[in-house]
Amino acid sequence: MAGKNGFITLEEALSLDRDQVRALHQEYxxxxxxxxxxxxxxxxxxxxxxxxxxxxxxGREYLDFLGGYGSLNTGHNHPRVIAAVEAVRQLxxxxxxxxxxxxxxxxxxxxxxxxxxxxxxFFCNSGAEAVEGAVKLARIATGRTKLxxxxxxxxxxxxxxxxxxxxxxxxxxxxxxVAACQAIPYNDLAALEEALHPKDAAAxxxxxxxxxxxxxxxxxxxxKEAKRLCAKHGTLFIADEIQTGLGRTGRMFACEHEGxxxxxxCLAKSLGGGVMPIGAYIATDAAWKKAYGSLDRALxxxxxxxxxxxxxxxxIAALAVIIEEDLPRQAAEKGDYLLRKLGELKATSPLIxxxxxxxLLIGVEFAEKKKGFAHKFAFGLLDxxxxxxxxxxxxxxxxxxxxxxxxxxxxxxxxxxxxxPLGVGFAEIDYVLGALAEILERNRSFLGLAVSGVKSTLRxxxxxxxxx
Numbered sequence: 001m002a003g004k005n006g007f008i009t010l011e012e013a014l015s016l017d018r019d020q021v022r023a024l025h026q027e028y029x030x031x032x033x034x035x036x037x038x039x040x041x042x043x044x045x046x047x048x049x050x051x052x053x054x055x056x057x058x059g060r061e062y063l064d065f066l067g068g069y070g071s072l073n074t075g076h077n078h079p080r081v082i083a084a085v086e087a088v089r090q091l092x093x094x095x096x097x098x099x100x101x102x103x104x105x106x107x108x109x110x111x112x113x114x115x116x117x118x119x120x121x122f123f124c125n126s127g128a129e130a131v132e133g134a135v136k137l138a139r140i141a142t143g144r145t146k147l148x149x150x151x152x153x154x155x156x157x158x159x160x161x162x163x164x165x166x167x168x169x170x171x172x173x174x175x176x177x178v179a180a181c182q183a184i185p186y187n188d189l190a191a192l193e194e195a196l197h198p199k200d201a202a203a204x205x206x207x208x209x210x211x212x213x214x215x216x217x218x219x220x221x222x223x224k225e226a227k228r229l230c231a232k233h234g235t236l237f238i239a240d241e242i243q244t245g246l247g248r249t250g251r252m253f254a255c256e257h258e259g260x261x262x263x264x265x266c267l268a269k270s271l272g273g274g275v276m277p278i279g280a281y282i283a284t285d286a287a288w289k290k291a292y293g294s295l296d297r298a299l300x301x302x303x304x305x306x307x308x309x310x311x312x313x314x315x316i317a318a319l320a321v322i323i324e325e326d327l328p329r330q331a332a333e334k335g336d337y338l339l340r341k342l343g344e345l346k347a348t349s350p351l352i353x354x355x356x357x358x359x360l361l362i363g364v365e366f367a368e369k370k371k372g373f374a375h376k377f378a379f380g381l382l383d384x385x386x387x388x389x390x391x392x393x394x395x396x397x398x399x400x401x402x403x404x405x406x407x408x409x410x411x412x413x414x415x416x417x418x419x420x421p422l423g424v425g426f427a428e429i430d431y432v433l434g435a436l437a438e439i440l441e442r443n444r445s446f447l448g449l450a451v452s453g454v455k456s457t458l459r460x461x462x463x464x465x466x467x468x
Contacts, residue, residue: 116261
């Protein structure tokens with residue numbers, strides 16, 4: 001497998017089979033992740049992607065209803081995004097001792113579509129970096145240190161972003177985290193007002209819809225009143241639209257459903273058109289000038305790769321595609337249809353406990369509703385397993401039996417997300433609905449689903465072994 005100097009060439013890497021890829025990851029990357037993906041048979045090798053479709057090395061076709069965790073609003077390998085990157089391939093990609101015309105154009109375009117007075121952008125490479133920059137700006141602009149965030153939230157896993165991510169599992173191994181970060185319940189205005197009352201909070205950071213928390217939609221009016229309370233107490237309102245932004249929920253930004261105008265807005269994921277990594281935060285002119293408006297502060301927060309030519313070209317094209325193909329409207333119409341049909345399915349299935357979301361950011365939550373003899377015999381073990389693995393079992397069945405790619409949400413593993421590219425067709429939505437209905441009709445309990453999942457995985461592995 002290794003050539004001269006022990007290196008694997010690009011050509012050799014592209015021709016590696018599934019076992020070879022698995023061995024490399026086992027030896028040189030995250031062995032635990034290899035085990036997890038292998039258990040669910042999620043470690044297959046995909047070799048082609050277009051729009052909402054994937055193809056594996058065996059020539060099998062799949063529907064992608066995971067959508068890169070919200071990174072593929074424009075779909076896989078959109079030709080206009082690819083063409084934009086190709087058009088700038090001769091330009092200097094990294095040239096910090098200059099001003100990039102592409103970064104300038106992208107910043108102007110973002111200001112044109114962003115809500116309210118959001119104007120000044122900072123470009124980076126990921127959502128976590130966007131959050132890092134946003135909370136730093138809030139602290140320097142206000143002169144305050146406290147950061148308020150919500151329980152069950154997800155803002156990233158770098159130290160600053162992790163400090164305002166509301167799940168103890170991710171935080172505990174890395175304490176002490178950034179000081180003066182306070183968690184409050186999501187969708188709880190009284191708790192927010194209490195936290196804001198001392199007037200020492202630099203920012204309140206919130207997802208308009210909690211993504212990794214399980215696709216949790218707040219009560220109507222929550223975001224609007226939260227913004228009002230922040231303004232009353234001199235605290236900046238940061239909207240984390242990394243997953244909800246750029247058309248995903250049926251509007252260009254999810255906070256627009258309530259007419260909310262953030263002081264800072266974080267973006268990433270689909271900003272790069274599913275082709276290039278790029279993140280950004282956008283701030284009001286007033287907040288930016290307080291933070292970085294003087295010469296001695298202009299270089300306090302920078303990024304080597306932020307705003308590079310290839311990434312900005314992809315983002316300019318992606319924004320144009322989102323607007324010209326009217327993807328927010330498509331997400332609204334298709335999301336309403338999918339939510340309605342899932343609600344009908346919930347009424348007939350004992351395993352679905354809830355369906356929620358907005359646009360094409362939809363969560364289906366699974367839970368055992370009946371405890372029979374098998375549960376008592378297992379001394380509650382099945383209850384424990386059902387609490388943690390129902391979502392992954394359904395996702396496994398969708399992939400292994402129906403070739404539909406989904407995944408559970410990080411903070412709530414019993415919720416599978418349905419988050420396809422926004423150009424997905426109604427026929428493709430109907431296929432996924434039919435696949436889910438078939439799985440739930442055939443499996444009326446956790447035990448049945450677990451047995452079925454094991455059989456599916458063994459059947460597929462057996463066929464793979466026969467071909468070797």
